[in-house]
Amino acid sequence: MTRQEKEQKQLQKLNAEAARKKPLHYIGFAMVVLTIIYIVDEITSNMNAAMQPYALFDLFHITSRDVNSSEYTNAFNVVAPIQVFSNMLLIITPFYKALSDKYGRRLFLMINTVGMGLGMCVVMTAQNVAWYILGMLCMMFFTPNDMQVLYIMETAPKEKRATYSFIAKGIALVSVSLIGVFSRMFLTDTDASSWRMVYLIPVVAALVVGVLSFFFLRETPVFLEQRISLLSLTEDQRKAQAEADKKSATSEEGGVFKALRFIFTNRQLRWIFIAGFIFFATTFYTSYYATVLEGAMTTEMVATALVVYPLFNGLITILSGFFSDKLGRKKVCLLLGSLAIVGLLAFVLSCRLGLGPIAAGIAYGCSIGGLWSMSDTLILTMPAESSPSGMRSSVMGTISVLIGGGMFIGQALFIVCQNFLPMDVLFMIICLPFMALSLLILMVKVKETKDADLDNITADTYK
Numbered sequence: 001m002t003r004q005e006k007e008q009k010q011l012q013k014l015n016a017e018a019a020r021k022k023p024l025h026y027i028g029f030a031m032v033v034l035t036i037i038y039i040v041d042e043i044t045s046n047m048n049a050a051m052q053p054y055a056l057f058d059l060f061h062i063t064s065r066d067v068n069s070s071e072y073t074n075a076f077n078v079v080a081p082i083q084v085f086s087n088m089l090l091i092i093t094p095f096y097k098a099l100s101d102k103y104g105r106r107l108f109l110m111i112n113t114v115g116m117g118l119g120m121c122v123v124m125t126a127q128n129v130a131w132y133i134l135g136m137l138c139m140m141f142f143t144p145n146d147m148q149v150l151y152i153m154e155t156a157p158k159e160k161r162a163t164y165s166f167i168a169k170g171i172a173l174v175s176v177s178l179i180g181v182f183s184r185m186f187l188t189d190t191d192a193s194s195w196r197m198v199y200l201i202p203v204v205a206a207l208v209v210g211v212l213s214f215f216f217l218r219e220t221p222v223f224l225e226q227r228i229s230l231l232s233l234t235e236d237q238r239k240a241q242a243e244a245d246k247k248s249a250t251s252e253e254g255g256v257f258k259a260l261r262f263i264f265t266n267r268q269l270r271w272i273f274i275a276g277f278i279f280f281a282t283t284f285y286t287s288y289y290a291t292v293l294e295g296a297m298t299t300e301m302v303a304t305a306l307v308v309y310p311l312f313n314g315l316i317t318i319l320s321g322f323f324s325d326k327l328g329r330k331k332v333c334l335l336l337g338s339l340a341i342v343g344l345l346a347f348v349l350s351c352r353l354g355l356g357p358i359a360a361g362i363a364y365g366c367s368i369g370g371l372w373s374m375s376d377t378l379i380l381t382m383p384a385e386s387s388p389s390g391m392r393s394s395v396m397g398t399i400s401v402l403i404g405g406g407m408f409i410g411q412a413l414f415i416v417c418q419n420f421l422p423m424d425v426l427f428m429i430i431c432l433p434f435m436a437l438s439l440l441i442l443m444v445k446v447k448e449t450k451d452a453d454l455d456n457i458t459a460d461t462y463k
Helices: 003-019 026-059 070-098 105-125 129-145 147-155 158-175 177-186 194-216 221-231 235-248 256-265 267-280 283-287 289-296 299-327 329-352 357-384 389-417 423-445
Strands: none
Touching: 003 221, 026 070, 026 105, 026 129, 026 147, 026 158, 026 177, 026 194, 026 283, 026 289, 026 299, 070 129, 070 389, 105 129, 105 147, 105 194, 147 158, 147 221, 158 177, 158 299, 177 194, 177 299, 256 267, 256 389, 267 357, 267 389, 267 423, 283 289, 283 357, 283 389, 283 423, 289 299, 289 329, 289 357, 289 423, 299 329, 299 357, 329 357, 329 423, 357 389, 389 423
16 A cells, blocks of 8 residues: 555545544543543652662562662662663654654554553563563653643643643642552552552553543544644645745754754753753652652651652642743742752751651652752743744754753762762752752843743744
8 A cells, every 4th residue: 555545544534533523521521531641640650769669679689678788779779770771762752752743642642551551560560670670661661751741732622721731730740649548558568579569550540541542532633633734735735845844944844853953053942951951960869769768767657758749749830830920930940949959958857857757748749849840841831932833842852852861960970879878968969059050050041931922933032
């Protein structure tokens, strides 16, 4: 079958899909399904970090269950470098996500959700370190793609897109507390393999909702309109459009390398990248907080902290959206970055001084709430509000990969130094100066983007 025949077959299917009437209250039903998928995504993103000490105790047969022991350090040195190099998976993320522009959002929403479930299943059933690492890599590949976010943005009514996305994300972040609930249900000090059961319910939820989403959700209206429009063009029309895109240098299709050049030649985006790169070098502590908790309190107390921190993470995230539109991107980043710094310092002191799981959970939740909300502003909002419409998608995908490289640097530095200094001390030594430097660059070198007219941004807008 030729390319033209395949495209005509797809065009017929898409036209039939577009002509179908949606059931009454479809939007409400779709939002429930997408919110559940969002919950699965956030739990998957946080599960390995929360269960890491218990998985290492079991897989490396550390009977002392002491995170400060040499056995645990040796086990950590085996697994942690894999986490660092797993960041290389980010390189293929823009190309993987681009496939949904051709084959549809619904298919990749299912693939992504089921993929997260399979990754957790592999980790849960791992009987050796290699199998555990394989499952961990699988989870790390699928979680950054956030297909449910794209699906919400393209399905919700235009005037309610931000509201729907905001509500879904807030619910998902708060629902991470379920990890703590499951830990209290299944995790015990007497059974080394009890950590596996904490994965059970999330695995089932991911697999079931992932498969059902393909049958119960419709393709997004935005994808249908764009794909039908493209497939309806004649060969001459496509050539003319490609030539026009080439002359204007605004083509979004295959624009990764074009976006790279634009990011490094545009002053605004270049400084956003530098500030984001430095800031992301501090995010490693979100992967190892459970080890610090386990070294400071009992397993039951750790489970309590795991219930508490997502509540404050979700609260900070929700509030940050309102403050961002009111105060502006730079001021809210200053506020959120400062909260991340103070929260991290309070978390370390809470563990050091034995202030208990609630204090530690509140401090950690506030810290990562500030951390991830600021990172969303640096990676998504400000690049989008600093890029011309024709290059916006390519710039956002490319700069997220570039900024993610900072995580590689921070993790590598941490893994080497943790052989000589306690983890919580390294959190402060590495993270606090890097966070402060990133904020300084953002305040001095980057221009405010809050009131940007997205339809009229050019390469010269922020000169």
